[in-house]
Amino acid sequence: MENLMPKTPTVYDVADLAGVSIATVSRVFRKPHKVSQATKDRVDAAVLNLGYVPSGSARSLAARRAGAIGLCFPDFDGIDGGPAPVVYTDGRVIEQFDPPEDVEPSGDLYLSEVMLGTEIEAWRHGMAVTIAVARGNEIFDNLAGRVDGMITLSRTVPERLLAHIARNIPVVVIAGTRAGDDYDHIGTDNVAGMQAMTQHIVDAHGVRDLAFVGGPADSPDDHDRFEGFRMGLQAEGIEPPSEPLLRGDFTRSHGRMLGRRLVEAGQVPRALVCSNDQTALGILDALLATGLRVPEDVIVTGFDGIDASQTSRPRLTTVRQPMRELGRAAVDTLLRRLGDPLLPPQTGTLPVTVLLRESCGCLA
Amino acid sequence: MENLMPKTPTVYDVADLAGVSIATVSRVFRKPHKVSQATKDRVDAAVLNLGYVPSGSARSLAARRAGAIGLCFPDFDGIDGGPAPVVYTDGRVIEQFDPPEDVEPSGDLYLSEVMLGTEIEAWRHGMAVTIAVARGNEIFDNLAGRVDGMITLSRTVPERLLAHIARNIPVVVIAGTRAGDDYDHIGTDNVAGMQAMTQHIVDAHGVRDLAFVGGPADSPDDHDRFEGFRMGLQAEGIEPPSEPLLRGDFTRSHGRMLGRRLVEAGQVPRALVCSNDQTALGILDALLATGLRVPEDVIVTGFDGIDASQTSRPRLTTVRQPMRELGRAAVDTLLRRLGDPLLPPQTGTLPVTVLLRESCGCLA
DNA sequence: CCTCATACTGTATGCGCATACATCCCCTTC
DNA sequence: GAAGGGGATGTATGCGCATACAGTATGAGG
Known part of the structure; x- marks a missing residue:
């Protein structure tokens, strides 16, 4: 707690402190059943002692999978955000008794719900969800490289870019009709x-x-x-x-x-x-x-x-x-494709009410 | 497009095809100004040709920074989700003309807005946002290791866990009052x-x-x-x-x-x-x-x-x-801390209306 | 002509981890 | 009592990239 983060501990540090090899440390995290209880205890103690947290980057790199799903959203319409909000650290409060006019509700429950569905389903499969706004090559740089697969709303990513990305990781498109491409699609009727x-x-x-x-x-x-x-x-x-x-x-x-x-x-x-x-x-x-x-x-x-x-x-x-289900179905489709890359392009349609x-x- | 993803291309492949070294390829992405136009063009062509996308994991590992912010949400109250939704691929539709009772609105606009604010502000700083639901050690495994810093809502992560994580990466807590901890806090008045x-x-x-x-x-x-x-x-x-x-x-x-x-x-x-x-x-x-x-x-x-x-x-x-601002302020605080780890614990209060x-x- | 700065480019190394493979130890089996 | 087997652990390597450092070429200055 009062530590000034001298340096992030690594497997090597843990291994040294526990008196084992790095392979054993790794195994304690990945294949606990292959380690004896006594050894495991010593490693656990060292982990706690050092405040060790495995590096996701290193793991992803070595394991050849990111353990994350990318979600690409359309540029929040007009919400550029402007400069960051001012923060008063002295507890000042501004009382505006005459709001000029009620703010328009954001209304983007649609996106929120899709996101929630994605999050839920990904979570159930031990996957993290990384979100990015489609804008320029940001997706390309920030998202595509760090996830195992990507979900995007139709028309949010330029076709050229999407095609490029799709050569590396599977892509699932939500909404919109099949556009003659080779992606998997999930939509409503x-x-x-x-x-x-x-x-x-x-x-x-x-x-x-x-x-x-x-x-x-x-x-x-x-x-x-x-x-x-x-x-x-x-x-x-x-x-x-x-x-x-x-x-x-x-x-x-x-x-x-x-x-x-x-x-x-x-x-x-x-x-x-x-x-x-x-x-x-x-x-x-x-x-x-x-x-x-x-x-x-x-x-x-x-x-x-x-x-x-x-x-x-x-x-x-x-x-x-079924907005939330849309997100969930997209994740499911994505995971299925990750399991079998040779599957023909899928198109899922969810019933409406x-x-x-x-x-x-x-x-x- | 009709490629069966034979193998993800790497810097080496691009370097070979472009007839340059991997260092040059890397530079084309990271420090374009240090590469001659002619070389850049050849590399770009190779990138396009191969469908190369830089590996985020490798980059993060080598650069010692993830380029992502973690957002940890409370377990969606009761929304376990159950099994994934059924998907009909034949375009079938179910018409329910007598909905049993209107569904209770999810109402979690609060979270959505905070998320949106986070997303916006992170985006402005070239950061990705990775979301995870606080549940068991998932955060520990999935999130903490893959981000440069973490934002969490108060009381969503067990104190022990949070303290452990905070030894490695900065943590910003949203809402709730300062709890005598050493994290940065952002709240409303x-x-x-x-x-x-x-x-x-x-x-x-x-x-x-x-x-x-x-x-x-x-x-x-x-x-x-x-x-x-x-x-x-x-x-x-x-x-x-x-x-x-x-x-x-x-x-x-x-x-x-x-x-x-x-x-x-x-x-x-x-x-x-x-x-x-x-x-x-x-x-x-x-x-x-x-x-x-x-x-x-x-x-x-x-x-x-x-x-x-x-x-x-x-x-x-x-x-x-100001829910959205809450998220933005949290990101700002986090980035400030990343810039100067020695800063004393911050507490920001946003004005209400x-x-x-x-x-x-x-x-x- | 030689020196030296400038502008590029290449070589070599390490980031932190997973994992194939080798090793070692102890126990079973005939 | 030797051979064999399985469990526990260690050794060595590579994942894909960034980058320090070394090298090369080119042109300016003397």
Whole structure:
């Protein structure tokens, strides 16, 4: 405790102190059953005495495996962070009784949940998880070299880079549809989920005037959801549009903007099927603000099943993605591939759940 | 791409192909300015050609630094996860039109935000973040050996273990009060925040019948918040209680239970000051369910400032902890210590913000 | 022309550990 | 009582890279 870290002890130090060879020290950690109890005790004592902690780098190098999984996240949208926060060490407190405006919830529960799932599953297999933000070659330098395999969200790493990395370690891509590459993929059934949602609105609520509010045009998830929407309409004998009515960028504030625009244009359809929850919540905000009633005047639905969809008024009817399971399945897939590199490319699809709540007129 | 990963290329392979020595290859990555352009080009070509990615383990070993920060989280409460999720590779979808009951939001935005802050700040300094769940000696084996320093939430790692680890790498503890140890600490001003909140209720709303709903008795955060509550009352000339009226476990469902109990006992005070948001939200649920009005009949306040506090009806008056900044400050402190191991133990306190919303009668 | 600084590049070594292989000891077996 | 076997431990080597140091080439200065 009051030690000034003179020098990190190594196996050699422990071996000397315990009066054994370094091989024995190593064995005490890796193959305890191959060491006699008496020897083990002496080594343990030396370890405690010296405060020895095995070097992960050396171990990884010698063992030819890192014992870690890499998780690569998209650049936190716009969250550059700026300079580090000021820290007052004198316990000063700033009381702001008039917050200028409530902060927008981060809403990235999606990532958090995926991360959590990854963490849980990796932990169960004795693997650590190393996280990195995709930005420039950081991944290349910081992540790829130190993990046994990598999990990434689709479109977060430039294809060139990913291909390069994939030559060394297996890569699993979460979300998005198979892009003709050779990676393993894990996704949710966007198409079926959205189709079910669409048909529910038509079947259960008798609405035939539906419009789709999409996300970024280059999002494969959005693409699939729109496709599900079209298939749903088609199945109900309704002519599907070739394009979404509007496109947002998946954020709530943008959703609000879209909502306002619709109201101002005076062309609000009976049902607005949104490509994700944030957009739907934003639209909800805008509609309610103008006095329109949901679901009486307009039905609004989302996709994802983030927490906020459950606490809104009215609560949002949506399609829940098993986000945590997504992370877990990705880890499983990765580990399977590590076990058998010759496996053909895998594609896993997780089932979704349609959650019917107030915003579509159910549970009214 | 269609490569079967014959063998991971090393500096030697690259050097051979480029017709240079391994030192030059290494330099191309570490000290590009010391290599002539022509040589660099040849090496780069070889790298691309072979799909070379430097081994993080070898680099860390040779450079004597891992280039990573460890983040140690408490065991996800009760989230064991069970077996991995089933994955259907045929695109099957399960539609559950009657969800048995909405799932309780995970609510662990706190951890997510801290993690995010850590990630952001680490990234700014070219560091990777490796996450691990505190459980048994996993940290010891998996984390401590592979990072340059460690950040942990208070009370998540057994003291013995932490002390052992701290002999090798610096440790920064988040939240909780300084425990007489020699680690660096980063926390928020629980006392001042709660005192300000308490005094606001008395001053602005003229309420003098306040009660405190606490969390686990062994939580240092809870302890400090109660202390702030008492100080607030004292400052207002009100005799403070020696114990919280009730104690929960910081979960929403438990908060609901506490709320019901209060109503049934018929002893609901004019204002309920809760030790965290989840508890407050649970109490809100219970009170509203019995027809009581908030804030007209009862004032309820929280602490933390999680997203859900902003979407509840009425919105929750609370004290916002700068969760993301907490993570960032922890990283900063860690890096500072790495730069100067002889620094005396640091204790940083981040300012909190009192957010006045409907549940206390403001913004009514 | 020779000296010497400058700009590159190569050689050799060690980082801390895992592990194949060799060694040694003690006990069993016929 | 010699041969053989299994358990416990030691010896030696390499994992892939960074880097101190030594070498080479080139051009400037005298």
